[in-house]
Amino acid sequence: MKTILETDQGGLKQIWANFKEQNPKTRIRDAARELSTTEAELVATGLGENVVLLHGDFRELLKEVGTLGHVMALTRNDHVVHERKGVYENVSFNNHVGLALGPDIDLRLFVGDWKFGFAVNENERQSLQFFNSAGEAAHKIYLTEKSDKAAYEALVEKYKSEDQGVSLVITPKAEKAPEPETAPDIDxxxxxxxxxxxxxxxxxxxxxxxxxxxxxxxxxxxxxxxxxxxxxxxxxxxxxxxxxxxxxxxxxxxxxxxxxxxxxxxxxxxxxxxxxxxxxxxxxxxxxxxxxxxxxxxxxxxxxxxxxxxxxxxxxxxxxxxxxxxxxxxxxxxxxxxxxxxxxxxxx
The missing domain is CATH 3.40.1570.10 (HemS/ChuS/ChuX like domains)
Incomplete structure (x- = not known):
């Protein structure tokens, strides 16, 4: 495992700033791959400036996202990005498995490995961003022009970590096993x-x-x-x-x-x-x-x-x-x- 401090976060911050200047259209997920780091670590370079580290049980935070009103939910993997606007409604959890069941925002949440949370302000575009232990994006929530910004600020203040200089421990993801060439002998x-x-x-x-x-x-x-x-x-x-x-x-x-x-x-x-x-x-x-x-x-x-x-x-x-x-x-x-x-x- 490695931490932000062990990876020279100050150095990464400058590398990330230079990369953005030279590649303004590159998505942060792709940039992390090119820079041999993780998206969570790139986001964390903004701590103390435009990024706030969140703490606590993200399940409780998610139950309060409905107070923000109209937002944009973003979930993605390596190949597809899904962005849906609406209101978080009927958010509930059974242990670490959760649901958001509204006519617009419809989610299945597996928060057992939601390791890091940040409030991010990117050129006045405000969001809540959550990452797993490997530093990969789990889910993001962006404010829209219809969102309740006062509710957002209150939510960030409520879940703001006391220590904004904490090191970020990243657990490298296991390599994907190749697709087997032969199928098991089944009936x-x-x-x-x-x-x-x-x-x-x-x-x-x-x-x-x-x-x-x-x-x-x-x-x-x-x-x-x-x-x-x-x-x-x-x-x-x-x-x-x-x-x-x-x-x-x-x-x-x-x-x-x-x-x-x-x-x-x-x-x-x-x-x-x-x-x-x-x-x-x-x-x-x-x-x-x-x-x-x-x-x-x-x-x-x-x-x-x-x-x-x-x-x-x-x-x-x-x-x-x-x-x-x-x-x-x-x-x-x-x-x-x-x-x-x-x-x-x-x-x-």
Whole structure:
């Protein structure tokens, strides 16, 4: 492990300042990778100036975020950024697993490894930013022009750490294991039978663990008609058709510490370089298309019938983005969504 003091935080501060001057458009996550450091450490270079270290139980802080009113929630991983505006409502926790269940801000929170929290002021753009023990961003909350800034200042003051010079202990993340070249020897018929007998889509994770399958391996062994690969370029057609038809969709983006969900129609779609973007007033998505190693249409049984999803998987076998039609548990999926998928994707 290393600490801010051991990594010469003063030196890193100057390196970061020089880098920003020379690369003003580079995102901080990418900058951290280029500088062989972590995003949390880069943020912490501003302590005592435009950054405040937060303390305490972040669960209690999150329960009070609703007092800020209209904000922007941001959750991302290496390949996709999900930004949703709205109000944090109905925030609750069962131990270290939490929910925020509002019509706009819809989150699943896994705060057991939310190690660091900061209040950040970037050129008058104020935010609360949370990082895991490896220094990676777990979740961020940005004020908007509609936010209650007095409530924000009160919240920061309440959770401000007494020691703003504390060292930041970073635990290096374990290297990702490569995707296995061969699948375990399983009873395929039994696996497919259990797939077809699913009552809840969430039970799919249990099924993978039982048979010790990666996601790609499971999809390749799916029952007939329940999973098929599609061209990654299909995502542009999916977005365009969703925009044109106004079929409401669900967009899931996850990292190990948070899942963020948008539910509703999408409108403005455009491509910029490798990024496929949704740029609506209350919802933005930035999807790096060249990170898609495999894209699949997957059908899982539920008590309300088949649930059709699109899953994007990277070269390490990590599913980093999921799409569904708007639905609620116990209610059949929209037939318009099923048709949209059929009309939009190119099978491989």
């Amino acid at each position: 395929v018929a039994a696996f497919q039978k259990e797939w077809l007998e699913l009552k809840d889509t969430h039970d799919f994770f249990t099924l993978l663990r039982k048979y010790k399958l990666t996601r790609k391996q499971a999809l390749r062994n799916a029952p007939e008609g329940h999973a098929y690969r599609i061209s990654p370029e299909s995502m542009k057609a999916v977005f365009d058709n969703a925009s044109e038809t106004q079929v409401p969709i669900m967009v899931f983006v996850s990292n190990p510490n948070c899942i963020q969900i948008h539910t509703g129609p999408i409108n403005k779609i455009f491509v910029m370089g490798p990024w496929l973007n949704i740029m609506d007033p209350e919802f933005n998505l930035h999807l790096r298309q060249d990170a898609i190693d495999e894209a699949w249409v997957v059908k899982k049984p539920s008590e309300a019938g088949l649930v059709t999803g699109i899953e994007l998987i990277d070269k390490d076998g990590v599913m980093f983005n999921q799409f569904f039609g708007k639905r609620k548990p116990g209610i059949p999926e929209l037939p318009e969504w099923t048709k949209l998928v059929d009309d939009s994707v190119t099978r491989l």
